[in-house]
Amino acid sequence: MITHLPILQVVIPLMAAPICLILKRPQLAWIFALAVSGLAFAISLVLLQQVMVSGVISYELGGWQAPWGIEYRIDQLNALMLLIISTISTIVLFAAPESLDKEISKDKHTYFYVLYLLSLTGMLGIVATGDAFNVFVFLEITSLSAYALIAMGKKKQAVWASFQYLVMGTIGATFILIGIGLMYQMTGTLNMQDLAQRLPEVSQTRTVFTAFAFVIVGVCLKLAMFPLHLWLPNAYAYAPSIVTAFFSATSTKVAIYLLIRFTFSVFGLSFSFTTVPLQTLFMTLGVLGIFVASISAIYQHNIKHLFAYSSIAQIGYMIVGFSISSVSGLTATLLHLFNHALMKSAIFLALAAVAYRVGNVQLDNLKGLGREMPWTMAAIVIGGLSLIGVPLTVGFVSKWYLLTALIEQGWWPIAVLILLGSMLAVIYVWKVVEIAYFKESSGAPVKEAPLSFLIPIWTLVIANVYFGIDTRFSVEIAQAAAQSLFGGGL
Amino acid sequence: MLMGLFNNWVVIVLMMSGLYIVIAHGNLIKKLVGLTIFQTSVFIFYISMAKVNGGSAPILSENISLYSNPLPHVLILTAIVVGIATTALGLSLVVRLKESYGTIEEEEIQRQDNQQNQALNKERDK
Numbered sequence: 001m002i003t004h005l006p007i008l009q010v011v012i013p014l015m016a017a018p019i020c021l022i023l024k025r026p027q028l029a030w031i032f033a034l035a036v037s038g039l040a041f042a043i044s045l046v047l048l049q050q051v052m053v054s055g056v057i058s059y060e061l062g063g064w065q066a067p068w069g070i071e072y073r074i075d076q077l078n079a080l081m082l083l084i085i086s087t088i089s090t091i092v093l094f095a096a097p098e099s100l101d102k103e104i105s106k107d108k109h110t111y112f113y114v115l116y117l118l119s120l121t122g123m124l125g126i127v128a129t130g131d132a133f134n135v136f137v138f139l140e141i142t143s144l145s146a147y148a149l150i151a152m153g154k155k156k157q158a159v160w161a162s163f164q165y166l167v168m169g170t171i172g173a174t175f176i177l178i179g180i181g182l183m184y185q186m187t188g189t190l191n192m193q194d195l196a197q198r199l200p201e202v203s204q205t206r207t208v209f210t211a212f213a214f215v216i217v218g219v220c221l222k223l224a225m226f227p228l229h230l231w232l233p234n235a236y237a238y239a240p241s242i243v244t245a246f247f248s249a250t251s252t253k254v255a256i257y258l259l260i261r262f263t264f265s266v267f268g269l270s271f272s273f274t275t276v277p278l279q280t281l282f283m284t285l286g287v288l289g290i291f292v293a294s295i296s297a298i299y300q301h302n303i304k305h306l307f308a309y310s311s312i313a314q315i316g317y318m319i320v321g322f323s324i325s326s327v328s329g330l331t332a333t334l335l336h337l338f339n340h341a342l343m344k345s346a347i348f349l350a351l352a353a354v355a356y357r358v359g360n361v362q363l364d365n366l367k368g369l370g371r372e373m374p375w376t377m378a379a380i381v382i383g384g385l386s387l388i389g390v391p392l393t394v395g396f397v398s399k400w401y402l403l404t405a406l407i408e409q410g411w412w413p414i415a416v417l418i419l420l421g422s423m424l425a426v427i428y429v430w431k432v433v434e435i436a437y438f439k440e441s442s443g444a445p446v447k448e449a450p451l452s453f454l455i456p457i458w459t460l461v462i463a464n465v466y467f468g469i470d471t472r473f474s475v476e477i478a479q480a481a482a483q484s485l486f487g488g489g490l
Numbered sequence: 491m492l493m494g495l496f497n498n499w500v501v502i503v504l505m506m507s508g509l510y511i512v513i514a515h516g517n518l519i520k521k522l523v524g525l526t527i528f529q530t531s532v533f534i535f536y537i538s539m540a541k542v543n544g545g546s547a548p549i550l551s552e553n554i555s556l557y558s559n560p561l562p563h564v565l566i567l568t569a570i571v572v573g574i575a576t577t578a579l580g581l582s583l584v585v586r587l588k589e590s591y592g593t594i595e596e597e598e599i600q601r602q603d604n605q606q607n608q609a610l611n612k613e614r615d616k
Contacts, residue, residue, distance in 0.1 A: 133565055140572045147579055156590035160599055163583045167512060170525055170576050177532055177569060178505075184562070185539050301614070364614060 002046070006059040006072040009043045009082060010125045010138075012036060017117040026109035030097050033113040037090040037120065044082040051079040052480070058130075067194045073130030077334070077481035081127040081257050084338055088249040088345050089120050094456040096242050099352045102359075103154050103240045112152060116246070119145035123254045132180045132190045132266070135258065136173065139222070143169045146251065150239040161234035168221055168231040175218030182211035183266075195266050203271050212276060215262050223255030225319060226289030229312045233296075236308035241352030244304060248311055249345035253337050256318055260330070263322075264485045273325045282323035287417050289316030294424035298431065303354075303361045306428055307347055310387060313421065314340050320414065321402050327482050328405035334478035335401055339386070339394035342467065346460035347383035350376050353449035353457065366432065368441025376449050377436050379457045384429035386464050389422050393468040397475070497538035504531035516596040518587065522580045529573045536566040 016036040020029045050057060051074055059072040074082070093116070100109050122142025126135055147169070151162035184190055186207050187198040202208055217228075224232040232252075236244050263272040272278050290313045297309035314336070321333035351361050353376045358365050370377045386393035389400075399422065406415040448454075467474050504527055511524025540562035548560035584594055591599050 133568075137568055137572070140576075144572075144575055144579060147583070151583055151586070156587075157603060159583055159586045159590065160603070163518065163580065163587060166576065166580050166583065167521060167525060170580075171509070171512070171528070173572075174529055174532055178535070181532065181536050181539065181562075301610070362610075 004059070005043050005047055005050075006057060006074050006128055007061065009040060009047065009086075010072075010121060010128050012043075013040055013117045013121040013124065017114050017121065020110060020114045020117060024110055026100075026106065026113075027097070029110045029113040030093070033096075033117055034090070034093045036117060037086065037093050040120065040124065041083075041086040041090045044079070044086045047074055048079040048083050048477075050074075051076055052477070056484075067189055067191045070134055071130040071191055071193070072128050073193070074128060075481070076477060076484050077257070077260070078127050080334065080338065080477050080481055081254070082124060084253065084341050085120070085123050085127065085250050088341055089116075089246060091456045091459055092242060092246045092249075092345060092349060095245075095349060095352060095453045098450060098452050099242050099356055100240065102356050103242075104152055108152065112149070112240075115145040115149050115152075116243075118142075119149065119246075119251075123250055126254050127257060130192045132183065132192055132195065134190075136177050136180060139173055139176065139258075142251065142254070143173060143222075146247065149243045150235050152240055152243070153238040154240070155238055157234065158238035161231075161238045165231045165235045168228075172218045172221030175214045175221065177218075179211045179213075179215030179218060182207050182214065186211070192261070192266050196268060199267060199271070203267075203275065208271075209276070212267055212271070216259070216278075219255055219259045219262065223252050223259060223315060224312055225315060226285055226292055226312060229289070229293070229315075232312060233305050233308040236311070237302055237304040241304075241348065241355045244308075245345050245348035245352055248308070248348050249341040252311065252315060253341055256315070256322075256333070256337055260322065260333070260485065264330075269325065269486070279323050279325060282319050283414065286316045286319035286323060287414065287421075289313065289319065290418070290421040291424070294421055294428065297428040298424065300428075301363050303351055303363055303366070303432060304348070306363075306432070307344065307351070310425065310428065311340075311344060313425070314344075314387070316421070317398075317402060317418070320418065321405060324405050324409060324411075326405060326409065327479075327486050328401065328408055330482035330485060331475070331478045332398060332401035332405045334481055335474055336398035338474050338478065339398045339464075339467065342394055342460055342464050343383050343386040346457060346464055347380055347387075349453070349457045349460065350379040350383065353453040356453065357446040357449055363431070363435055365443070366435045367439040368436075369446070370433075370437035372441060372446050373448050375454050376457065379461045380436075381429075381433060382461050382464060384425075384432065386468070388425045388429055391468075392465060394464050394474075395468070397468055397471050401475075497534065501531045501535040501538070504528075504534065518584045518594045518596065519581075521596075522577060522584070525580070526573065526577055529569075529576075533566050533570060533573075536562040536569070 013036055020032055023029045023032055057074040060066060061070040100112060104112060119142050122138045125138030129135055147162050147166045150165060151159050183195060186202045187195055189195055189198060221228045236248060293309045293312035297306050300306040318333045318336050321329045355361050386395035389395040403415050508524045508528030508531060512521050515521055540559040542556060542558045545556045545558040546554045548557045588594050591602055593599060
């Protein structure tokens with residue numbers, strides 16, 4: 001049983017999705033989805049523990065040997081990603097029934113859980129697999145369910161956002177498919193580890209350069225890197241609140257994982273950063289992304305839009321850390337990946353609670369909410385402080401590591417720019433705080449969110465603070481993962 | 491050069507025209523058509539990649555020693571299924587867009603959204 005965990009991690013949610021459909025009753029479907037997600041969480045914990053103790057786990061699907069069959073490969077990075085995805089998915093699901101009651105018509109709830117599980121399957125699959133083509137398949141499972149989930153949003157703009165995401169997402173996925181095809185043409189293999197060994201022989205050919213370009217652009221479309229981010233704000237803002245909370249913490253992170261996997265493991269460090277000038281390009285785009293997105297965030301009237309732009313800015317930080325291409329830089333990126341998942345899921349879940357009580361998340365309707373919904377708003381404030389990078393929150397830890405990594409390389413100007421970027425975060429977080437705490441409420445008073453919201457929200461908030469103080473767990477894993485990526489191959 | 495790489499030329503032409511249609515056309519159905527052409531070009535790319543010169547169809551037989559590579563065919567079968575799912579989902583979204591906006595032109599949808607936003611902003615200023 002225990003040897004089959006890597007595949008069970010992916011197959012259990014996959015099988016559970018159609019069963020959800022048979023269950024029909026939304027309440028039943030919810031309990032079942034929650035149980036499955038919890039099981040996925042338990043599996044990812046065991047996997048992480050195994051990886052930390054005994055090293056990389058390799059699983060051969062159907063007993064077919066690695067370069068020919070599909071291999072599932074779990075190293076520190078994969079295990080960390082699996083844990084992030086399954087944890088957030090489980091916590092977010094707790095608040096789902098209440099939130100859905102207000103946002104999606106009753107007869108569609110069961111479908112929601114089906115799609116949710118499918119999208120969970122896809123993300124876990126992308127991370128668990130060690131096969132390039134398998135990545136594409138799981139990517140499309142996630143994306144297709146994501147389009148449908150976003151289109152479930154209450155407003156008609158949700159459908160339009162979903163359509164735009166569909167067009168961009170399909171182009172991105174097809175680019176990745178072209179890249180994988182070109183790699184296969186040159187090497188005759190799809191296994192990532194095998195690719196990593198065979199690509200250096202042919203790395204000076206134009207085909208491999210083209211493959212690299214296609215894969216990177218495709219992945220960057222998926223991870224909403226500036227300037228390929230245009231699909232994200234509307235998709236996040238108009239999707240049902242629960243979906244936003246889940247995706248903001250996981251889907252772009254999975255794409256960042258792919259970026260790291262392809263550049264560091266498959267194409268290799270020397271090809272990605274020496275042969276191709278990825279560093280200058282990504283550093284520039286990362287910093288530009290931080291500024292453009294943070295400034296756009298300041299001018300938003302819808303809080304979900306505001307924090308969606310902030311997500312794009314945070315991706316900028318991850319890209320900067322990534323483009324340093326040193327162990328400490330990559331550690332900072334992985335830490336921020338983990339920490340940002342905690343912050344954004346807490347904030348968006350709190351916004352789900354606001355949407356539940358107030359009906360929408362327009363900035364103006366937040367007036368006086370600091371007194372009416374003290375716990376919910378406090379969660380947003382702590383999440384916001386974490387975004388800025390105030391000490392004692394996770395945001396501080398990752399910014400600290402990022403700055404140290406930059407200074408290690410002597411890149412002072414970039415470090416200064418990063419700090420300036422954080423100042424912009426102060427402005428947009430303050431906008432929310434000001435309206436919620438210092439403006440008189442205008443409409444009828446609303447009650448505090450129910451416990452089914454507050455418990456998951458505060459679990460995440462406490463995690464935000466806990467991992468901001470006790471950094472042993474997150475830093476140890478991030479460092480181990482970064483080192484293994486630099487230690488040659490998968 | 492031209493004939494030897496004939497399939498690749500077809501792939502490139504289809505790929506670029508597909509992508510161009512997606513970008514240049516405002517009609518959502520045309521966009522989906524472009525997207526499908528774009529995806530189809532990749533299918534052809536994979537399938538022509540599998541051909542081994544002089545190779546036979548990959549069906550085991552005693553008097554054949556050289557086979558074409560069947561793996562890309564299998565891979566692309568999956569990608570075709572994904573493509574169909576995408577197109578179906580895209581079309582159903584277009585149906586819902588038509589129901590709520592009354593149009594399938596990108597510009598018109600954007601215009602209606604902008605109008606709504608402006609109305610919201612005016613209300614806020616009051």
